[in-house]
Amino acid sequence: MKKWMTALTLLPAITVLGQEKEKAVQKDSVPVVKSTTGLQAYEKVITKAALTRQGMFTVHLVDNKYYFEIPDSLLGREILAVTRYVATPEQTQSYGGEKVNEQTLYFERGPQNKLFARIKVYRATVKDTTEAIYKAMQTSGVTPIAAAFDIKCIHPANGNVVIEVTDFFRKDNSIVAMPPAEKTEKKLSGFIDDRSFINSIRSYPINVEVKTTKTFSVSTGASAAGSAAGALTFELNTSMVLLPKVAMRRRLFDNRVGYFASRYSLYGDDLQEVKTYDFIARYRLEPKDEEVEKYKRGELVEPKKQIVYYIDPATPKKWRPYLMAGVNDWQNAFEQAGFKNAIVAKEWPENDTAMSMEDARFSVIRYFASDIPNAYGPHVSDPRSGEILESHVGWYHNVMNLVRDWYIIQAGPLDARARKMEFDDELMGDLIRFVSSHEIGHTLGLRHNMGASSQTPVEKLRDKAWVEANGHTVSIMDYARFNYVAQPEDNIGKAGLYPRIGMYDKWAIQWGYKNIFNTADEYADSKVLNKWIVDSLRANPRLWFGGEGKNEDPRSQTEDLGDDHVKASDYGIANLKRVVAALPQWTAEEGDLYNNLAHMHKRVASQYLRYVMHAMKNAQGGAYVTEKSVEETGNVYTPIPKAIIQATLDFMGRQVIMPPLWLYPAAITGKIKTNPMEDICSIQNSLLNNLLNPGILYTIMQKNLDNSNSYTVPAYLTDVKKAVWRKFTGNNAQDVYLRNAQRAYVDRLVMILKPKSLEEGKMPTNAERSDARLYVRMHLTQLKGEVLQMSGTSSLEVLHKQDLIQQIDKALNPDKK
Structure with missing residues (x-):
């Protein structure tokens, strides 16, 4: 959702790819003379008093100074540095677990006994590094040196270089600190050296975790906490994760399936123009070597590495099962891609001191004590391939306020459990579960599909048997909250009211995660993927991906339902009239000064306006936009039929020009201020x-x-x-x-x-x-x-x-x- 109930973001900030194959990786060359002249003896730097931790890098703590011992085998290897908040000052609108910075870097030997850290920005690639154009690419740019370290000593037994990293992590820099935009937003004006320090550095097999405390002076307009103290202090964690030596094969993006994607440019001697491609974000899900043939035969197999999401121990215990269920609900979708037990949620092992929630190897649903009514599902991926490495779902406590309001307004006339301000745990748990499923979908790489709800005929939304069996939308990734079209006399149960993972979601997971065999590269894969799309949409047009709801197509809107906005909005307004009549009773709580009534009346008015705007889009000069490849029949752009526009204008006359005075009954206007x-x-x-x-x-x-x-x-x-x-x-x-x-x-x-x-x-x-x-x-x-x-x-x-x-x-x- 972050923010998923608002017009959220769609493709992430574009990164572009630097190497096509691992064998093509060549770093910027700097004249290097491996010399020990001027270096101290190893035992003089890393003394017997050193506290040492083995891992990706060996980390030493000597006299309050931190040292990295880096083997030659890791020089030149890409490392993803992900910095997150651990703890933040109040009122800064940032929370522990949220990502602050992400950089890809590598270390290399430099002249004069220096070790350089270079930032890698992936821009372009070639299919074949033996082509002449590859030489032109190598000379077209220099990878920036973001930091330089003096090599203090060299391990005599293995040749590992030793550098001191104390000030690198303790102070402010572009790799492991807040970016300028973040500092500007928080009114941070300067780094305060004597109030900043390293909490700990721990090393693990493929990652190093660095916790720091950093303090900044503040400028005018900072939060109350910052203004009072003249400074703001943040606790940060930087995960330095070693990227796979061999990058996962990329899967090229297609506009007809909704995945987050990153962009790169392809050069080639035989290409008459630069080709631009996007590749999707997805987990590396592969069958175990001994089960590949079973997988090819269509038998369900377990993946080599299961996708695991941990539940933040700060989460109230009664909500944990529902958050976990929202994760486990995706198991059926992965079965359509050929995998069983591919994804699971687990409680965080609180007594395992070897695990840290800031560790970029672990995906966690983080629970924030915040009044923000929201949740969001980001992911961190390998910039070379799109492989999702981990995700930290952000779950704000007050998201319960949001889903409660939605459910009262949209389902109150249909579900007696919704007719009060404090929901029973079972109902609130069900609502948490659906939000959890939506956010986990984002972390799996899926974008919003705002057109999904348009694939359900309005009449079916009132058909008890059909809607309870099939759900009111084909995708949990739509903003199709609850079935507001259903009327009380339809007697539809919760199975026909709640969103759920639908046929589009299962197909999208199949398209993104089903393994392809016996092809040369991702370009050959894309032809297979295109055929999957063409065949699937021909067989089932309801699998249409409608995008983020930001184009001209009225079928693709947020918060809407059904294939006919006029009929759906008429039904929705009929239910709103029932809600308004009952609001004084539903919102009553002992001692309340009608604040509940004022809050919910405002929500109802907003919902009415939303229904009006759903219908309005039919008359705003747009067209139906259906992305197609040349193999598919029909037009991409289709005019909206005149009859639909005329029905929309008639709706506006009935529901807007004839004033909606039902919104303002005396039972409400006599209790709260209205205009x-x-x-x-x-x-x-x-x-x-x-x-x-x-x-x-x-x-x-x-x-x-x-x-x-x-x-x-x-x-x-x-x-x-x-x-x-x-x-x-x-x-x-x-x-x-x-x-x-x-x-x-x-x-x-x-x-x-x-x-x-x-x-x-x-x-x-x-x-x-x-x-x-x-x-x-x-x-x-x-x-x-x-x-x-x-x-x-x-x-x-x-x-x-x-x-x-x-x-x-x-x-x-x-x-x-």
Whole structure:
């Protein structure tokens, strides 16, 4: 989720690849003369008093100084340095376990008895290092030297070099400290040397763990804790993890399956252009050597290395089983990729001092004591291959507040357990489980699939047998919270209300994790993967990946349900009316000063607006966008049918222009502060700004040029007018809003005739300059005639009519005095 209920991030910050094959790895060469001249004797540096730990590097502590002893075999090997917070000051909005920095580095011998640490940024690759273009790539850049160390001594028995690393880790640097952007955000102004120190350095077989305490002075605007002390202190942990000697084979990204991906450029003597590829993030999941043939035959086998997630011991015990269940739910998905027992959740072994939650070898669901209503699922991957090495899921305590509100509002009319502010443990546990599954999906490499919910017909969402058997969306990676379409009379149980891992998730895991045999490289693999997609989507179009919900396609939206937004939103609003009527009872708690009621009423109003915007996107000039390869039939871009747009406009007339006064019953407005006129008028004005803008009219014109049978601008304006120009009811509580909508309608059309850019002396846009202005002029002329025929039954309606005519005349004849 981080933030998964908001418009979250999609592809990570792009990294690019440096070597195609391990044999191609060549480091920047520096003249090196291996000499012991000027070096101290080993026993003078690493004395008998040294505290020594064996591991990837041998770590020595002598007289409060830390030394690394590095063998020649590890010089030149890539190391991933991941720095995380261990503990943070209050009110900094950062928590233990969150990643601060990530760098790939390697050590090499330098001149004059120096050891260099170079930062590796992966940019480009070649298929064959014997090609001439590889030489050009080698001379096109130099890997930066991020740190230089004096070699203190050399181990006489094995030739290991010894360097002191005390100040490297204790002080501030680009490899193992907070990046500049993080310091700026937290208002950190300077490193305080005498309040910063190393807590410990421990070495393990493939990693070194360094815990430090670092203190910074603060500038104006820092947190309360920083302002009071004039400084902020952080505890950090840096995991230096040795990357595999042989990188996992990359799997190339495809837009039709939702994985996080990194980018690289491919050069080749025989290529007439630089090719750009993306490769996905995934765990290295392989069958055991003795079971490869069974795997090929389609038998389920256990992987060489199981994916394990540990539960933070700071997690309240009653919630641990549900978090673990959210992890274990993915086992069925991996079975579709050919693996059994591929993933499991375990309690953290609290008595095992050899394990650390900051250790980058272990994936952990970290529990944060925070009022942030959120959770998120990141991962750390090998930048050469996309191999996921570990993940630290961030779980904020107050995420329970978020899911409780969602469930009351969306499922309260359907589930009696949701009709109170404090849920029973079983219900809250179920909700925690679904969030856990979603976040674990991210850590496995999966992106959001906001189009998944559109693959379920609205009618099936009310079909008890069907929806309980199949779920209300095909993907847990969608933001399809709960089945708000179902009505009380449908008697649908929790199996038809909760999200679950669906058919898309299982297929996506199969596509990303099923092993491919007897191919030369990832480029050959991509042809196999393309065929899997083509065949699977032909057999089951519901496996469509709809992306992150940020393009023009109305099928791909957050928080929506079903294949018909108008019908789904009508059902959702019907349930919201039930919720509003019951809120005073559901939110009542002894001693509460109606704070619960005010909070939940605000949530209901937001949910209503969300339903309106789901339908609105049908009318915003978009198209259905279905990514396809050349082997697939049909168009990528398909116009939204005119009938759907007309149904959307009718919905807006019924649910927005006719004011939603049901949101403000006396039982609520008499207890909490509300402002219905401001709220409703703002929604109506926003609606008309969306429906009547030059961009949409311009798009309609373009589509009509492409297809003469599509919507025309005059027809569209007529349908918008039908939605807005509704007969007055004689009830002033309603009519005041209808008059507001009519005035806003005229004002918006007037703005098209005289765009703001002209008033500001700027060149109008193509849309503002287009024939849309002429159509609007024609429409206003026709509208004036209809307004003249309006009958006013009150003095206010007569004045309203006169005001409209005056506004229209002024727009049509601006020079007339």
